Amino acid sequence: MARFIVRRSISTVVVLIAISIVTFLIFEAIPNGDPAARLAGRTSTPETVAAIRHTWGFDKPIYDQYLLTMKNVFTGKVISYTQQVNVLDQIKEGLPATLSLAIGAGIIWLFAGILLGVVAAARAGGFTDRALTAVAMIGVSTPVFLLGALMLYFLAYKLSWFPNGGYVPLTSNPGEWLYHMILPWLALSALFIGIYSRVLRSNVLDTMSEDFVRTARAKGLTERRILFRHVLRNSVIPIAALWGLDFAAVVGGGAILTESVFNLHGVGQYAAQSIGALDVPPVLVIVMFGSFFVVLLSAVTDVVMAFLDPRIKLL
Amino acid sequence: MRLLYGGRNSLEIGFVATAITMILATLTGGVAGYFRGPVDSVLARVLDLIWAFPVVLLGIALGTSLALGGINLGLFTLSGNSLLVPAVIIGFVYIPYVAKPVRGQVLALREREFVDAARLQGLGTVRILWSEVLPNLASTLIVFVPLMIANAILLEAGLSYLGAGVQPPNPSWGTMIADGIALLPSAIHLTLVPGAMLVLAVLGINVFGDGVRDALDPHSPIRLGH
Numbered sequence: 001m002a003r004f005i006v007r008r009s010i011s012t013v014v015v016l017i018a019i020s021i022v023t024f025l026i027f028e029a030i031p032n033g034d035p036a037a038r039l040a041g042r043t044s045t046p047e048t049v050a051a052i053r054h055t056w057g058f059d060k061p062i063y064d065q066y067l068l069t070m071k072n073v074f075t076g077k078v079i080s081y082t083q084q085v086n087v088l089d090q091i092k093e094g095l096p097a098t099l100s101l102a103i104g105a106g107i108i109w110l111f112a113g114i115l116l117g118v119v120a121a122a123r124a125g126g127f128t129d130r131a132l133t134a135v136a137m138i139g140v141s142t143p144v145f146l147l148g149a150l151m152l153y154f155l156a157y158k159l160s161w162f163p164n165g166g167y168v169p170l171t172s173n174p175g176e177w178l179y180h181m182i183l184p185w186l187a188l189s190a191l192f193i194g195i196y197s198r199v200l201r202s203n204v205l206d207t208m209s210e211d212f213v214r215t216a217r218a219k220g221l222t223e224r225r226i227l228f229r230h231v232l233r234n235s236v237i238p239i240a241a242l243w244g245l246d247f248a249a250v251v252g253g254g255a256i257l258t259e260s261v262f263n264l265h266g267v268g269q270y271a272a273q274s275i276g277a278l279d280v281p282p283v284l285v286i287v288m289f290g291s292f293f294v295v296l297l298s299a300v301t302d303v304v305m306a307f308l309d310p311r312i313k314l315l
Numbered sequence: 316m317r318l319l320y321g322g323r324n325s326l327e328i329g330f331v332a333t334a335i336t337m338i339l340a341t342l343t344g345g346v347a348g349y350f351r352g353p354v355d356s357v358l359a360r361v362l363d364l365i366w367a368f369p370v371v372l373l374g375i376a377l378g379t380s381l382a383l384g385g386i387n388l389g390l391f392t393l394s395g396n397s398l399l400v401p402a403v404i405i406g407f408v409y410i411p412y413v414a415k416p417v418r419g420q421v422l423a424l425r426e427r428e429f430v431d432a433a434r435l436q437g438l439g440t441v442r443i444l445w446s447e448v449l450p451n452l453a454s455t456l457i458v459f460v461p462l463m464i465a466n467a468i469l470l471e472a473g474l475s476y477l478g479a480g481v482q483p484p485n486p487s488w489g490t491m492i493a494d495g496i497a498l499l500p501s502a503i504h505l506t507l508v509p510g511a512m513l514v515l516a517v518l519g520i521n522v523f524g525d526g527v528r529d530a531l532d533p534h535s536p537i538r539l540g541h
Contacts, residue, residue: 015363023376137518140521145493145496146510146514249369254369257371276477294366294369
């Protein structure tokens with residue numbers, strides 16, 4: 001266990017450093033993206049551009065620029081190029097919306113996926129199973145921004161059942177917060193519910209044909225007890241692994257489309273705006289933050305998996 | 316009419332991106348699995364690196380920077396508004412999803428007797444990989460193809476919605492939906508029609524892929540991307 005933690009921590013640091021370098025290079029490679037020219041504004045003289053280039057360090061070699069940016073990231077002083085505000089403050093502002101979205105949707109898709117998967121497996125081959133399969137397929141095939149936009153159009157604009165996007169902090173008004181989050185949660189979880197119910201259904205069906213299920217039947221247990229006590233416990237393990245990775249991906253910027261459609265002003269939407277403005281520092285920080293979540297939660301997932309299933313060894 | 320051309324672009328990107336993913340993933344996965352040791356360590360780290368990037372973020376970052384500058388790799392040059400730019404990006408970001416399972420399978424395959432036999436016959440490495448290992452990977456690869464096409468079309472739509480995919484004036488279902496959403500309260504059909512086309516196309520490919528999977532390997536639950 002201790003060895004596992006040390007190894008994973010080292011590899012996390014290495015991956016983060018590599019990711020920050022790659023992200024930096026992607027934006028450095030943009031030909032007409034001279035940040036000094038954009039900082040100076042449209043009506044600037046070459047002299048001001050040169051002065052800005054010097055004060056911000058754009059005239060230094062690229063590795064110096066990189067080291068300077070990273071130093072600022074860790075001392076909390078990263079300033080964005082376009083709006084010239086502190087990036088970490090902006091991210092802190094967006095974080096509650098992103099976490100509300102990710103946690104709520106994560107819970108919904110986990111439980112709805114398990115529920116629908118179990119129902120489909122219990123009724124395998126029947127009408128319910130086919131209907132659920134069809135619904136899951138449609139969920140998997142619909143882009144989240146299309147689903148979100150249609151929800152907004154029909155449920156918020158036409159029927160006025162829900163508000164037209166936006167985010168209300170949980171601390172200021174819990175009721176409004178819930179009211180504003182329901183549609184984004186549903187839109188984001190639709191895809192995952194489709195995937196999870198399909199995966200769980202096939203896992204349950206696979207487990208059903210194992211020897212210990214036959215033993216349980218021979219002992220005279222009811223089908224319901226076999227399904228919940230014996231089969232489900234085994235089938236849920238891969239779902240837990242999937243959930244850890246998907247949840248990390250959603251927190252780390254995967255909800256970018258959902259946030260943009262519902263105008264939640266989360267971290268993802270901030271990333272999208274910054275990328276559009278070719279603003280390197282926010283993108284760099286958000287990508288690092290997202291990757292950190294992915295790497296961290298994949299390590300946590302491995303530990304939880306080993307806990308749930310003693311046959312899995314931690315390396 | 317625009318709908319048809321948009322569909323052609325969406326599907327073209329889906330297929331080209333999938334071809335790129337499959338070829339590069341088979342190459343890296345196969346080489347990493349077959350040679351093991353330092354080669355494997357390096358390739359596995361690179362794959363982990365791409366894997367750790369949030370897919371949509373990496374796609375947008377590459378999309379925006381390449382849409383402005385185009386790709387210039389010496390051998391071939393693509394201008395920023397070329398359709399192939401999103402295809403290359405999408406193909407690239409999905410490589411680890413295929414390369415990892417391929418690598419795992421090659422690791423197991425290289426220990427099998429028929430590979431030893433081929434090696435003892437004095438066959439070269441390339442020959443062994445091509446005619447002994449690759450045919451055994453075929454069913455895995457075939458199962459991934461429809462899945463990847465469906466995911467690639469969805470990712471293209473997502474990137475286009477954020478302005479990092481297909482660049483105007485070229486249409487694609489993604490950009491058309493994005494344009495429709497911008498006009499939403501007044502003209503719902505501009506969203507609904509390309510949206511329905513996209514969903515139906517992806518749905519068709521997914522159902523087809525499900526059938527292929529059941530036909531080839533009833534026991535493998537495969538992870539879908541985002």
